[in-house]
Amino acid sequence: MSSPTRTPASPPPAPLRTAVVGTGGIARSSHLPALRTLAEEGATELVAAVDLDxxxxxxxxxxxxxxxxxxDLEATLAAVRPDLVVLSTPPAVHRAQAIAALRAGAWVWCEKPPCPSLADLDAITAAEPGGERDPYLSIVFQHRFGSAARHVRRLLREGAFGRPLVAHCQTTWYRDTAYYAAPWRGRWATEGGGPAMGHGIHQTDLLLDLLGPWEEVRGMAGRLVHDVETEDVSTALVRFADGALATVVNSVLSPDEVSRIRIDCALATIEVTHLYGYRNADWRITPAPGVPEETVAAWRDFGPDEPSSHLAQLRALTTDILAGRRHPTSGEGARRTLEFVTALYKSAFTGDAVRAGEIAPGDPYYTALHGGAPGWAPAEAGENAA
Incomplete structure (x- = not known):
């Protein structure tokens, strides 16, 4: 059964009729509470739930x-015709589900990891109608949308802190053997990658959002503890287009769990330390000597506290859809993060530095994050690559 084709000439009216696809843990713990809140605000209306179970x-x-x-997703799309489809399913099925929803005329909000490869993401983008007010795919990158990140991003863009110089991005978490007992975890085809893709991508996305375009990455990866296909730890050195240098560390081997970004600029150090989400109080701004106290006070005034959360991003997304504009985590705003993660894997598995824009159709890493690399690709993928 094929999905109906419907391309709205203008954004739908509120409330956005919303279908949730994938009704497991993340849908119940994060998406449903956010959708309920927005339903109370008149922005959304839940109309369908879809799951293979x-x-x-x-x-x-x-x-x-x-x-x-x-x-049956396609039958639901035909029968219910939602305005917005929320995908909280595993990454391996995001491409097919997102394309079906887009062809049915629905906007898509997709859980991370976005999909297993740049080729998949580009195929989804190609299925978007392409008009300014037409449906598109956006990714759940909720750390961009807390009040503190918005405040710091604006100040960085304005040059208030001076030139960014050095940055550190850390996602050091702990996952035990029981975590990997689920057969889909630790596998390229089903989890989409190790901690660089499935765990640290949120912090990586926030770092890129704050510092802007990256230019070059040099990565390393290891499988130090867990018997899995993917890595369980990775590191990277990054050069940004403006010359700033950064380190990125992703781990599931770290008992003292923390998520942290630190950016040293000419006039201040900005740091956020949290685990799965931050509030204003989790951010610290330390001025360089000589910065006036009134300037520092303005820097530290983050405004009303809006924690980073699915609710914060979904509120911004529904506002953008209803206004007929692109959401920041759609299009290139989504692709740049997946491209960075892909480049980290390519560099780690080849030993070469990878530059932005280098991974294109024809590159083995364009279609699979493991790139067919010996010792990393599944046996059947390695045979096919050979």
Whole structure:
């Protein structure tokens, strides 16, 4: 059964009729509370729940007060015709599901990892109608949308802190053997990658959002503890287009878990330390000697506290859709982060520095993050690459 084709001439009116696809843990813990809040604000209306597990879809629908639950996405798209489709499914199915939703005339908000390769993401983008007010895919990168990140991003863009010089981006978490007992974890085809892709991508995305275009990455990766296909730790050295240098560390081997970004600029050091989400109080700005106290006070005034969260981003996304404009984590705003992660893997597995824009169709890393590299690619992928 093929999805109906519907391309709106203008943005839909509020509330956005929303379908949730994938009714597991993240949908229940993060997406549903955000959608309920926005429903109370008049921005969204939950109209469908879809999952391959009929019982899971039905229980989610009952919990959310939704009349329609199904195991068939395309039938749901045809019957319910939602304005917005929220994908909280594994990355391996994001390409097919996103394209089906776009062809049905729906905007798509997709959980990270976006999809297993740049080729998949480009295929999704190619399925977008392309008009300024037409549906598009956006990715769940909620750390861009807390009040503190918005404040710091504006000050960086204005040059208030002076030139960015040195940065550190750290996602050092802990995942035990039991975590990898789930058969889809630790596998390229189903989890989409190791900590560089599945865990640290949020901090990486925030770093890129704050510092702007990256120019070159030199990476290393290791499989030090877990018996998996992917890495369990990675590091990278990064040069940004403006000359700033950064380190990026992603790990699932670290008992003292922390997520941290630090940016040293000419006039100040900006740092955020948290785990899975931040508030204003998690940010610290340290001025260089000689900066006037009134300037420092203005820097430290983050305004009303809006934590980084699915709610913060979804509120911004629905506002953008209703206004007929592109959301920041759509199009190139989504691709640059996946391109960086892909470049980190390519550099780690080849031993070569990788420059922005280098990975294109024909490059083995364009279609698979492991690139067919010996010792990293699944056996069947390595045979095909050979």
């Amino acid at each position: 009929a019982a899971s879809a039905a229980s989610f629908a009952a919990e959310a007060g939704i009349a329609h639950s199904s195991t």
